[in-house]
Amino acid sequence: MMLFFKNLIFTLVVPGSVAGLFPWLIVREQPIVLNEGVGLALIFFITGGILYSYCVWGFAYVGGGTPAPIDAPKKLVVHGAYRYTRNPMYLGVLAILVGWAVLFQTISLLTYAVCVGIVIHLLVIGYEEPQLRKAFGAEYKLYCSQVRRWLPFFSR
Numbered sequence: 001m002m003l004f005f006k007n008l009i010f011t012l013v014v015p016g017s018v019a020g021l022f023p024w025l026i027v028r029e030q031p032i033v034l035n036e037g038v039g040l041a042l043i044f045f046i047t048g049g050i051l052y053s054y055c056v057w058g059f060a061y062v063g064g065g066t067p068a069p070i071d072a073p074k075k076l077v078v079h080g081a082y083r084y085t086r087n088p089m090y091l092g093v094l095a096i097l098v099g100w101a102v103l104f105q106t107i108s109l110l111t112y113a114v115c116v117g118i119v120i121h122l123l124v125i126g127y128e129e130p131q132l133r134k135a136f137g138a139e140y141k142l143y144c145s146q147v148r149r150w151l152p153f154f155s156r
């Protein structure tokens with residue numbers, strides 16, 4: 001139960017801010033553009049939310065940890081969406097950001113999404129991957145040889 005609350009707190013603070021609060025602050029004065037883009041935005045929101053939530057569940061249930069670096073999973077999580085891409089949780093967050101950009105049809109949200117994507121990429125290659133190599137050694141190296149960092153191709 002405690003692991004559930006730690007994951008919930010992390011989700012509300014970090015992705016909740018990046019994919020919820022900050023985009024809302026960018027567009028809070030702008031009207032939603034009601035057209036065919038609303039349906040597409042909903043698809044991005046729902047897909048991103050489900051993907052992120054499923055990955056957090058995997059971190060807790062399979063890995064015994066959270067996405068927070070101070071309470072990372074104790075076991076390398078390679079099931080579910082992690083079989084197709086090494087960073088599905090981040091892709092879920094980015095999908096939500098694209099949903100915001102589609103919903104409001106503004107370059108400021110698209111620019112924000114691109115900037116977040118760049119920061120995430122730098123975080124992954126500069127911090128997360130070295131930490132995972134150190135923590136999981138050969139198991140992580142093998143995983144990296146079999147699964148792409150970003151694009152979820154189904155065969156390699």
